[in-house]
Amino acid sequence: MHEAKHLKSEARLAAPDDFYAALMNMHRDLDESQSRLVNAKLILLLANHIGDHGVLTEAMAIARDGIGDAPGRPSESPDASPQHRKGPRS
Amino acid sequence: MHATYTNPEFAYTAAPELNSSTPVRHPLIVVGAGPVGLTAGIDAALQGIPTVVLDDNNTVSVGSRAVCYAKRALEVLDRLGCAQNMVDKGITWNVGKVFFQDRMIYQFNLQPESDHHRPAFINLQQYYLEAFLVDRATELEGLDLRWKHRVIGVQQDADDVRVTVDTPDGRYFVHCDYLIVADGANSPVRRMLGLESTGQVFQDRFLIADVVMRADEFPTERRFWFDPPFHRGQSTLLHRQADNVWRLDFQLGWDADPELEKRPERVIPRVKAMLGDDRDFELEWCSVYTFQCRRMDRFRHGRVLFAGDAAHQVSPFGARGANSGIQDADNLIWKLKLVLDDHAPDTLLDSYCRERVQAATENILNSTRSTDFITPKSETSRAFRDATLALAEHFDFARGLVNSGRLSVPSVYRDTTLSTPDRDAFAGSMSPGSPSTDAPMTIDGEETWLLLHLGDRFNGLYFAADGGIPEPDLAILQALAQDAATPVTTLVVGSDAKGIPGTVAVADIRQRLKQRFDGRPGTFYLLRPDQHIAGRWRSLNQETVRAALARAIGKG
Numbered sequence: 170m171h172e173a174k175h176l177k178s179e180a181r182l183a184a185p186d187d188f189y190a191a192l193m194n195m196h197r198d199l200d201e202s203q204s205r206l207v208n209a210k211l212i213l214l215l216a217n218h219i220g221d222h223g224v225l226t227e228a229m230a231i232a233r234d235g236i237g238d239a240p241g242r243p244s245e246s247p248d249a250s251p252q253h254r255k256g257p258r259s
Numbered sequence: 260m261h262a263t264y265t266n267p268e269f270a271y272t273a274a275p276e277l278n279s280s281t282p283v284r285h286p287l288i289v290v291g292a293g294p295v296g297l298t299a300g301i302d303a304a305l306q307g308i309p310t311v312v313l314d315d316n317n318t319v320s321v322g323s324r325a326v327c328y329a330k331r332a333l334e335v336l337d338r339l340g341c342a343q344n345m346v347d348k349g350i351t352w353n354v355g356k357v358f359f360q361d362r363m364i365y366q367f368n369l370q371p372e373s374d375h376h377r378p379a380f381i382n383l384q385q386y387y388l389e390a391f392l393v394d395r396a397t398e399l400e401g402l403d404l405r406w407k408h409r410v411i412g413v414q415q416d417a418d419d420v421r422v423t424v425d426t427p428d429g430r431y432f433v434h435c436d437y438l439i440v441a442d443g444a445n446s447p448v449r450r451m452l453g454l455e456s457t458g459q460v461f462q463d464r465f466l467i468a469d470v471v472m473r474a475d476e477f478p479t480e481r482r483f484w485f486d487p488p489f490h491r492g493q494s495t496l497l498h499r500q501a502d503n504v505w506r507l508d509f510q511l512g513w514d515a516d517p518e519l520e521k522r523p524e525r526v527i528p529r530v531k532a533m534l535g536d537d538r539d540f541e542l543e544w545c546s547v548y549t550f551q552c553r554r555m556d557r558f559r560h561g562r563v564l565f566a567g568d569a570a571h572q573v574s575p576f577g578a579r580g581a582n583s584g585i586q587d588a589d590n591l592i593w594k595l596k597l598v599l600d601d602h603a604p605d606t607l608l609d610s611y612c613r614e615r616v617q618a619a620t621e622n623i624l625n626s627t628r629s630t631d632f633i634t635p636k637s638e639t640s641r642a643f644r645d646a647t648l649a650l651a652e653h654f655d656f657a658r659g660l661v662n663s664g665r666l667s668v669p670s671v672y673r674d675t676t677l678s679t680p681d682r683d684a685f686a687g688s689m690s691p692g693s694p695s696t697d698a699p700m701t702i703d704g705e706e707t708w709l710l711l712h713l714g715d716r717f718n719g720l721y722f723a724a725d726g727g728i729p730e731p732d733l734a735i736l737q738a739l740a741q742d743a744a745t746p747v748t749t750l751v752v753g754s755d756a757k758g759i760p761g762t763v764a765v766a767d768i769r770q771r772l773k774q775r776f777d778g779r780p781g782t783f784y785l786l787r788p789d790q791h792i793a794g795r796w797r798s799l800n801q802e803t804v805r806a807a808l809a810r811a812i813g814k815g
Contacts, residue, residue: 213660
């Protein structure tokens, strides 16, 4: 598991059950695609609130850890991972 | 189709080399008379390099291809003396609007700052752009534009490039010191040399439909629709071009049949759905395209230099194709001139590769990201795309995430070895490696623009004190003007002293020069012949500027 450096990973929610219930309630009566959209909006809103690229990429790495193959390096800057080496994907 | 434009047919002329018993050698040959090859040829001829441009066809671009020409490309074309006709014929725009489903979610202005000569963009059909370039090319002595001359072989050794050319009168061989290859995305010359451009093919297809219509109520702006009611689940783009021709791009998806989709009976209902049944229009052009983002590893291979789509290719979102190709030529020609004149080492040309590979990498990155946003390839990526668009209507932060194309901006050569890093502190964005910004000014009381007076050679931009130019600074400016290899002509801001050799007195009528360059008395900027900043200092020192000049021509 990734070790959190920037991300606060100690317990911070005052009422964890209330939060969890609110999260479930947010999805009530939605189908899979509606839920996917709502989750995406929630992530974007929270990401902007956090506003710290280091925290966000660390959270993404922890979330992804152990699921599927490791993702390729993201192209974060023009000098990072050159897209042109990806090869055709057709 | 094509009611508004008839492609010209340029005259073929036989090559003098056909009847020559001895090998003929030119300093420079350019392969391809498209926007990039013509820009290179014109720039070279203006620099005094006798140049031959070879094209396998005898006309300009056919159909609807490049549309949007960016401010920086227009500034390069101004330097070559041919932007004004393009701006006059084209459609000027600065504003883009983004629609999601049935509503506009936000708009952006690409030129929020006033007091620039050129707009953020003009829209102009590629054939007009090329025709204006051909007009300019044919005015120039020393530019030999040869139509129906097809390059079928290229060989090079350490000192020479030999080109085999096929013409209606037969084959000939011709030699050159340097060969610029600007023969397009499928570059036959690249293939002849066994070189590759590699990258990513996007699994989507877009329909281009050009229609002629009167639609004066549509403002001249870029409009982009995500998932509109008239084209559900896909994206659509609208641009106004010259002659009341409107360019529509419809995303079709990967499974669309390109042959079927470009038939008028398929296209017309799509256009009607978008414009309304009552709108009169004539279909001018339709085609279906796929796109790729790819580039060559290196743009220089010995004496052969690749430019434009031959060297790097992007998706159309962001108008980064022709615009970046024009900047390739802008970057290359002054360097070639210095090398051909033995004023700079041949390794200066390696900086063309480094600087323009950096630019191509940026363009490919931006273009790839735009394409990923516009054409999501999974349920989840579509959900994030739609979530971004839905939030953008109400929340400013999400507008920054919407990517309907990050429109072409020039690259800043941040890491180039040709720049001298800052030693002094400056505010603003005119750091070494940046292309110069523009500003209004007067010379002898005549209103003009900064960028119309920079370029083709090294320039200085010097901010004088209220009392004029101190004697030591004046002596340095005059010495720099007399340099044999790299004479520097300096624009002196805020001094009335006229007639000083090597300087031009300019008045900063709206204080934009001072503001945009953070100019204070004694501030000096050194600019390359392509208007990029090579170095800047708070006080003038002859040895420092000479060292920066040497660095800027690859001797540093």
